[in-house]
Amino acid sequence: MSILGITNDKMTGKKVAIIGVGLTKFGELWEKSYRDLITEAGVKAISDAGIDGIDVQELFVGSMSPGLFAAQEHIGALVADYAGLTGIPATRVEAACASGGLALRQAYTSIMAGRNDIVVAGGVEKMTDVPTGLAMTALMGAGDEEWEAFNGATFPALYALMARRHMMEYGTTIEQISMVSVKNHANAKHNEYAQFQFEVSLEDVLNSAKVAEPLRLLHCSPITDGAAAVILASEKKAKEICDNPVWITASAMATDTLALSDRKSLTQTNSAILAAKDAYKQAGVGAKDIDFAEVHDCFAIAELLAIEALGFCKIGAGGKYTEDGHTKIGGEHPVNTSGGLKGKGHPVGTTGIAQAIEATLQLRGTAGKRQVKDANIGLTHNVGGSGATAVVHIYRRD
Amino acid sequence: MSILGITNDKMTGKKVAIIGVGLTKFGELWEKSYRDLITEAGVKAISDAGIDGIDVQELFVGSMSPGLFAAQEHIGALVADYAGLTGIPATRVEAACASGGLALRQAYTSIMAGRNDIVVAGGVEKMTDVPTGLAMTALMGAGDEEWEAFNGATFPALYALMARRHMMEYGTTIEQISMVSVKNHANAKHNEYAQFQFEVSLEDVLNSAKVAEPLRLLHCSPITDGAAAVILASEKKAKEICDNPVWITASAMATDTLALSDRKSLTQTNSAILAAKDAYKQAGVGAKDIDFAEVHDCFAIAELLAIEALGFCKIGAGGKYTEDGHTKIGGEHPVNTSGGLKGKGHPVGTTGIAQAIEATLQLRGTAGKRQVKDANIGLTHNVGGSGATAVVHIYRRD
8 A cells, every 4th residue: 555545546437527617706705705706606507517406416616715714614504505405415624724735635535445426625815804813723724823922933934935945945046936926927918707807917026026035025925815616527417418428537635744834845845746747647648748737836936846746847947937938928837827926916716727627628728818729628626724635636637 | 407406316327435434523622632632533533444544535524614613724735734634625615504514425426536546524612612602693684684694593593483384284292303302312312422422201391491492402412522534435446445334315405595584384395395305315215215314394384394304203292202202213214323413513624524423323323322223324414503404324234
């Protein structure tokens, strides 16, 4: 038995498809509540799939910290109730900012187990209704309370440590890191659901307010309200009722130590490296086959760590690879065509599902001005905390 | 497709076993932290199973509100890290007080999907480190924040409504309700892990302090710290490495409206009725075949609702059935031999796993002074909130 403990080879006999997607606008949505958001996304997804609510057999929802953000737990039943699906099994899953990715994985597993034919995976977070201090407390729940939060660490500070070390070890420049933000804002401009539909220049990023050196405001993803949902179906059901299914060919997950200080390296995200390795094995493809990817750029440096972990470039080469334009639309590996967490926004529990939706739109060929030409295989990379959880999914059109 | 949406018939080709269990003492454990508790339970379970940590391929952990109780989210990775299992997929699930039951169900599904052969399901809650007001806020997260908590409802009040209505509709007496507490304390006396290892008399219960009429202090389960873990294995692996496996023959779950006020009846827990029906179907047994059950007696009235939903007696007859002694050890359907939530304690996210452990001990024949004679088939019933989530599992020895 391997330490990874994944014996998914057994699972390749069946396939799971995404047959419907639903997304709310991302942003500071003062007029919408937590339950408004997830209901809107769920209804849109059901409508997009062309099914009825009665067809849904189970649901999973990712949400990071509704207890602190909205004084509400028991999220599965809440969502089933407000979406008019009362009765069905409804489970909330949580792994901080990777909660959405977990919901997708559990929905996928439910179908793989032969338990169900149609399952919903959703994500929701309402982050703007609380004082900033409480939002920070909630977000630091993704880190190690005893060894990080208690000692004053914040997530910008943790990612700043990773950035500094990457710059020192590999000669990565602050300009290269900043180019991630420039690219992702340029993509977000064409995404009507994005929180920030505008471009920023390299100078804008380099001159924005300091947050935790070397990271500045425009290196950081925002606080966001938003929800997302996808409808998954078994191969049989998908072929029966859907004319544009997008197939999930890999669903992988791995963990690392909760505290950054316990890791051997500050510049390699081991959970993502393990999950990517397993995902490529499940899907029978390699990094070179990936036509586009949505990765977890909670801070600009995180996108460099991601593309390195996924094997799009060598470890340490992410800065140069970005500077050379390989992650732009039209490049070797377009990354975060949706605008990423930086441009699209980052409602933490929602992000993993929103990534799957961008993958679906790209593979359907309906991504509009941000469409990747001839997109056939896509990947999503969703991270919790400073990398203690990573979830990688691979999708294909045919 | 049914509203229940459960097509588990397909799943009966495989079996899943419990091969190891681990439980901490329940109580006000001032000297132990959240992570101490779950690590202790996990290590005990791995040791009981006679496996090594390296054999564990995935883990699921139920925890209701660690964000509010311990300022910590990202629980899956935390548990993997502190149990020395870093690397493996680790997922937290939540459905308020049914979180433990959900962890068991997802671990079961992981094996059913062919994903893994050895999976851990755990539950943990550390409830005593916060001011009472914050604990109440956390617990009310199990209800409907907008329609219940905001208007001042608490869980004792919600269950008091159910008790009053049960008394009015069916003539149930406060003495009958109180006999649940007397029985469960009598059982807890023989459980070394229980928070309250002492008996209470009917007079003690009837004269205890009023909480929410007609419910008094000794009708209410306590605030508790504690953790539990079980090791699940596929049929093949269980037969290879375990000489006393306990088989899980049904894993069912259903939901109801989040708010009590939205339900047609205050005295029927529809989620439990649906889940029980499905569980009996999966296991191919009926209520009459159940040799013992652990049910969710968060308040004494809840045990009556449970035994009625499970079909041990008719709807409305729970009071009389209890008074007649049928739920005592030696009766027709011994209920809560562990002491239940009332006597054993109720660390909310832990309870569903602790119930599975009592079922395992009974089926192994190692429950000591609380052993049910010739126990062959057992059932657990785990509820979230006022009944918005119910999870039912059935177990057998051979």
